[in-house]
Amino acid sequence: xxxxxxxxxxxxxxxxxxxxxxxxxxxxxxxxxxxxxxxxxxxxxxxxxxxxxxxxxxxxxxxxxxxxxxxxxxxxxxxxxxxxxxxxxxxxxxxxxxxxxxxxxxxxxxxxxxxxxxxxxxxxxxxxxxxxxxxxxxxxxxxxxxxxxxxxxxxxxxxxxxxxxxxxxxxxxxxxxxxxxxxxxxxxxxxxxxxxxxxxxxxxxxxxxxxxxxxxxxxxxxxxxxxxxxxxxxxxxxxxxxxxxxxxxxxxxxxxxxxxxxxxxxxxxxxxxxxxxxxxxxxxxxxxxxxxxxxxxxxxxxxxxxxxxxxxxxxxxxxxxxxxxxxxxxxxxxxxxxxxxxxxxxxx
Amino acid sequence: xxxxxxxxxxxxxxxxxxxxxxxxxxxxxxxxxxxxxxxxxxxxxxxxxxxxxxxxxxxxxxxxxxxxxxxxxxxxxxxxxxxxxxxxxxxxxxxxxxxxxxxxxxxxxxxxxxxxxxxxxxxxxxxxxxxxxxxxxxxxxxxxxxxxxxxxxxxxxxxxxxxxxxxxxxxxxxxxxxxxxxxxxxxxxxxxxxxxxxxxxxxxxxxxxxxxxxxxxxxxxxxxxxxxxxxxxxxxxxxxxxxxxxxxxxxxxxxxxxxxxxxxxxxxxxxxxxxxxxxxxxxxxxxxxxxxxxxxxxxxxxxxxxxxxxxxxxxxxxxxxxxxxxxxxxxxxxxxxxxxxx
Numbered sequence: 001x002x003x004x005x006x007x008x009x010x011x012x013x014x015x016x017x018x019x020x021x022x023x024x025x026x027x028x029x030x031x032x033x034x035x036x037x038x039x040x041x042x043x044x045x046x047x048x049x050x051x052x053x054x055x056x057x058x059x060x061x062x063x064x065x066x067x068x069x070x071x072x073x074x075x076x077x078x079x080x081x082x083x084x085x086x087x088x089x090x091x092x093x094x095x096x097x098x099x100x101x102x103x104x105x106x107x108x109x110x111x112x113x114x115x116x117x118x119x120x121x122x123x124x125x126x127x128x129x130x131x132x133x134x135x136x137x138x139x140x141x142x143x144x145x146x147x148x149x150x151x152x153x154x155x156x157x158x159x160x161x162x163x164x165x166x167x168x169x170x171x172x173x174x175x176x177x178x179x180x181x182x183x184x185x186x187x188x189x190x191x192x193x194x195x196x197x198x199x200x201x202x203x204x205x206x207x208x209x210x211x212x213x214x215x216x217x218x219x220x221x222x223x224x225x226x227x228x229x230x231x232x233x234x235x236x237x238x239x240x241x242x243x244x245x246x247x248x249x250x251x252x253x254x255x256x257x258x259x260x261x262x263x264x265x266x267x268x269x270x271x272x273x274x275x276x277x278x279x280x281x282x283x284x285x286x287x288x289x290x291x292x293x294x295x296x297x298x299x300x301x302x303x304x305x306x307x308x309x310x311x312x313x314x315x316x317x318x319x320x321x322x323x324x325x326x327x328x329x330x331x332x333x334x335x336x337x338x339x340x341x342x343x344x345x346x347x348x
Numbered sequence: 349x350x351x352x353x354x355x356x357x358x359x360x361x362x363x364x365x366x367x368x369x370x371x372x373x374x375x376x377x378x379x380x381x382x383x384x385x386x387x388x389x390x391x392x393x394x395x396x397x398x399x400x401x402x403x404x405x406x407x408x409x410x411x412x413x414x415x416x417x418x419x420x421x422x423x424x425x426x427x428x429x430x431x432x433x434x435x436x437x438x439x440x441x442x443x444x445x446x447x448x449x450x451x452x453x454x455x456x457x458x459x460x461x462x463x464x465x466x467x468x469x470x471x472x473x474x475x476x477x478x479x480x481x482x483x484x485x486x487x488x489x490x491x492x493x494x495x496x497x498x499x500x501x502x503x504x505x506x507x508x509x510x511x512x513x514x515x516x517x518x519x520x521x522x523x524x525x526x527x528x529x530x531x532x533x534x535x536x537x538x539x540x541x542x543x544x545x546x547x548x549x550x551x552x553x554x555x556x557x558x559x560x561x562x563x564x565x566x567x568x569x570x571x572x573x574x575x576x577x578x579x580x581x582x583x584x585x586x587x588x589x590x591x592x593x594x595x596x597x598x599x600x601x602x603x604x605x606x607x608x609x610x611x612x613x614x615x616x617x618x619x620x621x622x623x624x625x626x627x628x629x630x631x632x633x634x635x636x637x638x639x640x641x642x643x644x645x646x647x648x649x650x651x652x653x654x655x656x657x658x659x660x661x662x663x664x665x666x667x668x669x670x671x672x673x674x675x676x677x678x679x680x681x682x683x684x685x686x687x688x689x690x
Contacts, residue, residue: 035518036532044530051529052428059427119427141429154379176397177364178390185368194366199424202362211402212412214363219390223375229386235394244402247394249387266425274425312446330488 050117054278058204062118064091066098066125072132072155073124079158079254080122083201083232086172089116098123100135101262106144114142120200130261136196140266140274147264148189148196150228153257163250167234169216174203176214176235181222189260190222197230217249223257231255356396361420363401365393432526437517477503556580 038044063081065073081090091112099105100123109121119142123135132152138145169175177198183190201218214235221229232253237245266274288300318324357366370389376382406413436444443450456465457474466474483495521527560582563570570582592603616623 035515036534038530047530052431054431056426056428138425138427140425140427145425174363176394177362178393179364179366180370180386180389180393182368182371184366195422195424198362198364198422202424205361205420206417208414209401209417210409210412210414211406217390217394219386221386221389223372223382229382231383231386233387233390244395244399247391247398249391249394251383251387255383271425273429275423276426276430278430314447 055281056205058087059120059199060116060118061088061200062091062112062116062121063088064095064098064112064121064123066123067094067096068126069094069124070126070132072152073126073134075157076132076134076152076155076254076256077122077124082158082171083253087203089118100137100144100147101149101264109137110139110142110144113139122200133261134258136200138196138199140270145270145274146192146196146266147262148193148260149262150193150258150260153259155256156254158253161252161255163234163252167215167236167250168252169234170213172203173213173215174206174209175201176217177201178217178219179222180220181228183222183225183228184220187222187225188265189226189263190228192263192265193228193258193260194220216252219249226260228258228260229255230258356393358397358400359421360397360400360418362422363397364422365397367393432524434521434526434528435524437520438513557583 038047061080061084063077065077069077077090081088095108097105098108100109109123113119113121119139121135121137121139123137125133125135127133130149130151132155133149134152135147135149137147179194181190184194185191197218197220214237217233217235219229219231219233223229231251232255233249234252236248236250238248240246265271288302290298290300292298355367355369357368358364359366367389376385401415404415404417406415408414442448453468455468457468458464459466459474466472468474477499483499485495489495518527518531522533527533556579559579560570563573563582566573575581592607596603
């Protein structure tokens with residue numbers, strides 16, 4: 001007579017031998033103390049957006065002002081914000097404890113930069129010693145990288161220019177840049193300012209550009225060794241005989257004179273680190289390829305050592321298989337039982 | 349003019365044109381004239397850029413011609429450090445060694461039982477472990493074992509093993525500094541430093557102390573806070589203060605008096621070399637001199653005990669002490685005069 005057991009769900013048999021689970025409490029404690037993961041998918045997406053990437057997308061700008069601002073400065077800050085509406089954050093409250101050029105006065109800036117994920121900042125302040133002062137700075141890893149301090153003179157806002165509204169440039173379009181003057185190459189401060197202005201107004205780095213969407217130009221002219229004339233113009237493309245249209249510039253946006261006051265260049269080591277490009281992106285030299293005049297392109301192939309001894313087989317050799325091992329181990333114990341049953345059958 | 353045009357530095361990737369050779373011979377007095385001059389010059393520069401831009405191969409699109417831009421030539425600094433490549437996970441290493449390819453699985457699988465398409469995972473899935481109503485017993489089953497319970501425990505073990513592996517992979521990645529962006533280490537998630545915090549290894553003692561420090565801010569000093577499994581009771585490095593009872597019980601004697609006496613004695617003992625107790629000094633001197641005389645007498649009596657007249661040992665001592673008692677001087681001078689008198 002053979003035995004058949006039906007284990008119906010819910011009917012618990014006595015003496016269930018369960019393996020004690022590895023201390024879940026310990027793992028839980030470890031997790032609580034060390035690892036923090038976002039609880040919602042949205043938070044996870046936000047964190048991934050802020051993570052460092054191989055190829056960088058676009059820098060965000062933080063616009064804020066200090067203890068005192070003048071009318072001119074207010075207008076400048078709002079206009080810069082309008083020019084960069086897509087990727088800028090403007091703080092409206094005053095910040096008394098920010099002094100970018102002092103060693104202790106940057107912590108607040110760095111904190112804001114971390115919270116808003118902005119790597120460029122424009123800080124405006126007005127004082128008797130430095131009237132209409134604008135500090136444009138960049139951060140690397142949310143620490144101050146470099147700073148340029150400019151004073152603003154002869155400011156003309158966007159509203160003061162009259163032009164045909166149809167050609168007004170749209171927000172987020174990729175701008176042209178025109179740098180005029182030998183000062184931008186010879187004078188160190190102007191060179192720095194050129195780099196910073198380019199970074200500030202560049203927008204995203206794109207691989208493909210739609211030529212119909214080109215409509216703004218930033219014109220920077222080095223008038224003297226410390227003064228730069230900065231203006232923003234709209235583009236009008238006029239028909240010409242060739243494929244290339246004729247460019248026409250119409251002054252549209254804010255126009256101001258930037259007088260360079262102070263500047264701070266980045267540390268050499270920091271600069272080196274910030275300018276690093278991912279090694280995967282650099283073009284690799286093709287190795288083991290040579291050209292022959294007669295045959296053409298020749299390649300050398302080096303066959304690596306086939307470690308036949310260490311290779312793992314896709315299948316398991318017969319003796320190693322678990323079923324076989326188990327059956328063998330149990331075979332000795334079951335042998336007697338089977339024999340007994342057989343005898344019984346024989347009897348029956 | 350042609351020379352000037354060739355001198356323009358054009359960066360197509362950034363749509364920039366730079367004229368390094370331009371010099372202002374004379375700056376116009378009026379600002380408007382200056383601006384006009386700048387704009388006319390800029391127009392020339394932009395035209396040069398546009399020439400090279402429009403000559404790139406373009407593909408037609410609904411909105412306009414699209415042109416592939418080259419890489420910008422002016423290098424600008426990054427805003428965040430380069431991400432480090434993460435080390436391969438345990439599974440990836442194994443799969444590479446075995447040559448296992450990752451096959452994309454479909455979300456829906458055909459279920460023969462209900463002959464419908466069911467999800468591979470999630471709600472109402474194919475081959476759900478919990479849905480099985482009957483499990484047939486095998487010959488290898490022991491009689492006392494609940495197969496449903498074993499299934500549940502096996503699943504739990506599998507889940508725990510996977511969690512352990514996940515933590516191991518994260519730990520390995522954290523060692524290199526390549527944690528996935530959505531995972532943060534709680535100890536280093538402080539807002540002061542940037543994304544790459546200096547990974548200062550917090551020691552076990554420090555971590556325990558932090559929890560204790562937080563506890564001291566509670567009303568009962570962290571004594572009754574719920575402890576996690578494995579957390580040790582808070583350390584108490586300082587002394588425990590003893591406060592006397594308000595109401596004295598019988599049988600002890602005045603505790604307060606004892607406490608103050610103790611303190612007083614300690615103070616006195618510290619400064620005892622400054623306080624001179626005359627009677628005590630005298631007693632001490634007497635004892636000392638007695639001992640000395642006994643030793644000397646012992647020596648001399650060994651030589652000729654019969655010859656010498658036994659003097660009363662106390663006679664001289666009293667004489668000496670009276671002398672000493674008279675003069676309030678220190679023991680040393682007394683001993684010197686004593687020697688003389690002998």
